[in-house]
Amino acid sequence: MKSVDEVADAMYEMVKDAQAVKKKLKPMDLTKAMIATYGDEVDKKLCKAAIKELINSGRCVYTYFGGSFIEIPHREGAAND
Amino acid sequence: MADNLPKTPQLDELEKGGWPSFVKEIKMAAKGSPMAVDLLGQLEQSYTEKIGHWKHGGIVGVMGYGGGVIGRYSDLPDKWPNISHFHTMRINQPSGWYYTSDALRKLCDIWERHGSGLTNMHGSTGDIILLGTRTEELEPTFEELAKIDFDIGGSGSDLRTPSCCCGQSRCEWACYDTMGACYDLTMHYQDELHRPAFPYKFKFKFSGCPNDCVASIARADLSFLGTWRDDIRIDQDAVREYVDRGMDINEEVISRCPGNCMEFDGKELHIENSFCKRCMHCINIMPKALRPGTDTGATILIGSKAPIIEGALLSSVLIPFYKMEPPYDDLKELIEEIWDVWAEEGKNRERVGEFIQRVGMGNFLDAIGLDPVPEMVAHPRENPYVFFEEDEDEDEDEG
Ligand code: SF4
Ligand code: SF4
Numbered sequence: 090m091k092s093v094d095e096v097a098d099a100m101y102e103m104v105k106d107a108q109a110v111k112k113k114l115k116p117m118d119l120t121k122a123m124i125a126t127y128g129d130e131v132d133k134k135l136c137k138a139a140i141k142e143l144i145n146s147g148r149c150v151y152t153y154f155g156g157s158f159i160e161i162p163h164r165e166g167a168a169n170d
Numbered sequence: 171m172a173d174n175l176p177k178t179p180q181l182d183e184l185e186k187g188g189w190p191s192f193v194k195e196i197k198m199a200a201k202g203s204p205m206a207v208d209l210l211g212q213l214e215q216s217y218t219e220k221i222g223h224w225k226h227g228g229i230v231g232v233m234g235y236g237g238g239v240i241g242r243y244s245d246l247p248d249k250w251p252n253i254s255h256f257h258t259m260r261i262n263q264p265s266g267w268y269y270t271s272d273a274l275r276k277l278c279d280i281w282e283r284h285g286s287g288l289t290n291m292h293g294s295t296g297d298i299i300l301l302g303t304r305t306e307e308l309e310p311t312f313e314e315l316a317k318i319d320f321d322i323g324g325s326g327s328d329l330r331t332p333s334c335c336c337g338q339s340r341c342e343w344a345c346y347d348t349m350g351a352c353y354d355l356t357m358h359y360q361d362e363l364h365r366p367a368f369p370y371k372f373k374f375k376f377s378g379c380p381n382d383c384v385a386s387i388a389r390a391d392l393s394f395l396g397t398w399r400d401d402i403r404i405d406q407d408a409v410r411e412y413v414d415r416g417m418d419i420n421e422e423v424i425s426r427c428p429g430n431c432m433e434f435d436g437k438e439l440h441i442e443n444s445f446c447k448r449c450m451h452c453i454n455i456m457p458k459a460l461r462p463g464t465d466t467g468a469t470i471l472i473g474s475k476a477p478i479i480e481g482a483l484l485s486s487v488l489i490p491f492y493k494m495e496p497p498y499d500d501l502k503e504l505i506e507e508i509w510d511v512w513a514e515e516g517k518n519r520e521r522v523g524e525f526i527q528r529v530g531m532g533n534f535l536d537a538i539g540l541d542p543v544p545e546m547v548a549h550p551r552e553n554p555y556v557f558f559e560e561d562e563d564e565d566e567d568e569g
Pocket of ligand 2: 426427428429430431432441445446447448449450451452453
């Protein structure tokens, strides 16, 4: 099995790549992608723990734009200083 | 500060009449809250121009949580600087909405220190709604609330804050412990409440009887409606007392029974319980004479929602009768099965009821491993969404 940190790192890269092309990913998109990439080396529970790690460490945040997504923290367009 | 209130001739109209007025409340709050002052100004401007002046924020929140904070910014921050940020916090209400005065005072004190002081008790999800604060006040508010044992509720694509009627704490008709069930499932699913992982929102609502005081059948993805499977308890003396005091039992009760299963012979009321729909009508009309049975539990229904993306849906029966006793292990297994299938196959912003409509109830039941039962059919021959397949053995037998 992969470790939580390994999966979290792989998820982080996915989020970063998606954000570079202005695409938003949902937690389930990340989980499905990890299962497609690593097969039996990961499962949903592990992916859930990896997402928790990403959020608790502050590397990623949840955002809401109609639905909930996972993104790298950034200044939001609507914000007033 | 109240002397500096902006002129609000249009809002002032909403103070007239005998009903409660949110304008009156905001003006009262404005005596000590600059945010409330600017809120009045911006609102008056919106009423005049017929244009909303709020922008939605999607990122603000507290560390580790994905729900419970709804970002709002004014699009006129130079004109109304005190509401340039005006975020809403949803706070998980206590089961049954019971508070001590002390808890309410502490909540309000925290909110006056960190926000506008304006609250909405309660939002349609059931949460305590704290209206209007700045981004940098979110964490300090959260920390202070945690010290008095309050936590943030749900928002976004997560489990929304579960809610329940007061149930057995006050109501003689409660068929199970709504507050206990609501609290148990809220605590058990903290991850799902704070970490959005679903295609869209998901709501539990617990009503202790079919009167459904929390409108669970219309507003919850999973509705828990108290019911009974034995006979309605009848106190015949009390029935006669109603009649002696002038109640037209045929007109007011019997003719309005949707099961058409009641009869009064002048002395005794008879109910053919196998035809009773558990609608509560007769019990509501003659509360001294009739009560739900003693073998109680809940009917669990799935799929209701208010109209947002698609039209409104009412829940339909999933489990006709469940005992609703802690620790609710098999219920939790079923819930997780539903979430697994829906999270895997549901489209973005597709409620579970819409998902079931898309894939078909038969396929959905198959996927969650539940056998169809007749109670799932709303009207015979009307929604035959379950197709009973003949298995091979039967084919051979027939052959
Ligand atoms: S739903 Fe039923 S049990 Fe709950 S408060 Fe209303 S009448 Fe009482
Ligand atoms: S609960 Fe409703 S259906 Fe049942 S006997 Fe009373 S009125 Fe009739």
